[in-house]
Amino acid sequence: MAEKVRVRVDHRELTLTNLGKVLYPEAGFTKAEVIDYYSRVAPAMLAHLKGRPLTVKRYPGGVDGQFFFEKNRPAHTPAWVRTARLPAPGSTKDRDTIEYAIVDDLPTLVYFAGLAALEFHTPMWRVDEEGRALPPDIMVFDLDPGAPATIVECCRVALRLREVLAEDGLTGDPKTSGNKGMQVYVPWMGREENPWDYAKAVAQRMEQERPEEIVSQMAKKLRPGKVFIDWSQNNPAKTTVTPYSLRANPIPTASTPIGWEEVENCARPDDLVFTAADVLDRVARLGDLMAPPKRSGAAEGP
Incomplete structure (x- = not known):
């Protein structure tokens, strides 16, 4: 039993x-x-x-x-x-x-x-007290590296993404996926524009700027050695791994909020691998780097 x-x-x-x-x-x-x-x-x-x-x-x-x-x-x-x-x-x-x-x-x-x-x-949206779907309050850019690219290359793309967002008065909160890539969450509360359309336009613009480094199309044959900016995660029917969720890897890694300083300083993939124990230590020391009060500006790392 x-x-x-x-x-x-x-x-x-x-x-x-x-x-x-x-x-x-x-x-x-x-x-x-x-x-x-x-x-x-x-x-x-x-x-x-x-x-x-x-x-x-x-x-x-x-x-x-x-x-x-x-x-x-x-x-x-x-x-x-x-x-x-x-x-x-x-x-x-x-x-x-x-x-x-x-x-x-x-x-x-x-x-x-x-x-x-x-x-x-x-998903990037919530339900109200009656269980009715609300408009998206977050936009997400899912940065997925095609081998041999790694999260190191994702960090370079994320830094350029931060600049593009800033041009439109937006800020983003980075986190690791807990696997090979990372995401950048952008507050979207109260905005009338469809986050799907905005994210797609940004991804396509960045691909045009850096075609040797970035791809905005989903076809896997286009991804080797590049970072795929998956804007389609903003489809209301799609979900993204929740901050702090464990991942089903050989060791218990987790999707971990990180600071932009950590993104800037990432030199090796292992720099941004965090286990359950690491995450608990980080939260005890740093709090939640993606907490709502932080979303008024870009969160800096430790």
Whole structure:
């Protein structure tokens, strides 16, 4: 029988199972440690999850095993978890709507961590109290390096992107993807322009400026040695890995907010690899570099 432990998280009771299960075999990192990480990073992470429909990647057998994406809330989701039923155009499962979970609090975050939901992905928009979709409040540029390019090349592109944004009176918050690339989040609250159109125009302009370094088209054959600026992540149907989410790598790396000074100083890919322990240390020392108060200007690093 599966090991079961009843715990109280804030004012909710949860049943957690298989806490000793190793989910990151190379690091010996267990489900209990995954839950502990998400519990401790929650004060920073919840600000980026609140109000956003959740998609998770679950790894019940660990990062070396099979995984699945989950948008529709699990059938056994507790009644106290907030949900929002939203249209699902183009669903591969032939359904008209999806009932998304909304992670607004620590118990909900712990609940999903307990399901071996290692990765949390969210869109650039939120829902209101009635569960209706709101306009995007963030625009994202997803910088994806095509080998042999690395995050070092992404940082060079991000620095030019910062200059382009500044010309339009915009600022951006950089973060690592937790894998090979990075993202730059741009506050978009209250703007009438479609972030999809703006991001596409910026990506195309940057490709024209630096065709040997940047590509704005999705075709993989065009990407080797270049940085793909994926503007399509602003499609309302798409999600991006949430700040502080773990990634399913051999070791528990995480998508980590970074300062522009760190972007400027990145000389090796390892300079911007952060594990769960690294992230907890950074948050303790630096706070959330992508916290809303920081978004009035570019966040500087340590």
